[in-house]
Amino acid sequence: ATGEMTMHTVLRATLTVAALAFASPALAQTPSLPVETCATSSTPATEAADQANVDAAIASFNTRGFAGIGPHLDALRTVMDHAPSCYPWIERRSDGTLVRAADTQEFLILSAVVSAEPGAGNAVMTNNTYPLAALLLGSYDVEYQHYETAITWLDRGLALQPHSAMLISERISALLGARRFQEAYDATDGALRDPALALTLDRARFNRTAGVALIDLNRLNDAEASLNEALRLDPNDRVAQEELRYIAELRRGGPQRDLLIEAPNAPQQVK
Secondary structure, three states, X not given: OOOEEOOXXXXXXXXXXXXXXXXXXXXXXXOOOOEEOOOOOOOHHHHHHHHHHHHHHHHHXXXXXXXXXXXXXXXXXXXXXXXXXXXXXXXXXXXXXXXXXXXXXXXXHHHHHHOOOXXXXXXXXXXXXXXXXXXXXXXXXXXXXXXXXXXXXXXXXXXXXXXXXXXXXXXHXXXXXXXXXXXXXXXXXXXXXXXXXXXXXXXXHHHHHHHHHHHHOOOHHHHHHHHHHHHHHOOOOHHHHHHHHHHHHHHOOOOOOOOEEOOOOOOOOOO
């Protein structure tokens, strides 16, 4: 097991206004955004009520941390029961394109790409109600170490939006907590290779997480390469620096540490 991990949670890393990593000019991937058209969707009234429940849970988190989500769990589970079968990240409609972005930065990136496509119409940022409810439920369970339950909620969200970086990130946290290290690495590597995420993925964070998983798989050379790539993208990444020092300690015969998935030190404003 590796040492202290600060990857958890999206309520610190992706529900907050994340610093998105723009693709470098050398990136071999070409953006290929998944634009879908739904035959059916949730009714506006139902979705508005569900979004109100999500907003209430977020407001409680902002004041009380993860404990604040607890009283909203039943409401969030009901929200997920209302989730339509089609609720994509980017949805093409007759009057334009809906973009269910994580924040304004992500919307600006995605809308610039989709608006350039023929017939796209105006791109409009809208709520991302059901994946966000799945994220809150999954993050709550990660925080209280109910990792398998967390994975179930996050998988439900990913069934709606398979390219959601915030859901993928939190699912990887749950996999690491459950000591399913190969699956955690595969999910991280898959996100880094996903053309749909080429413009918006926090590549430094995901390379760092890949390195953590690789340490636990005893692939120290590969872990070192991933962590060095994380530092190339973000030279101030102290966690990556600590993990490289940990690798050096392991090579000197030092003891292994227990993996710890940490919650934020203090609640942060959720946007």
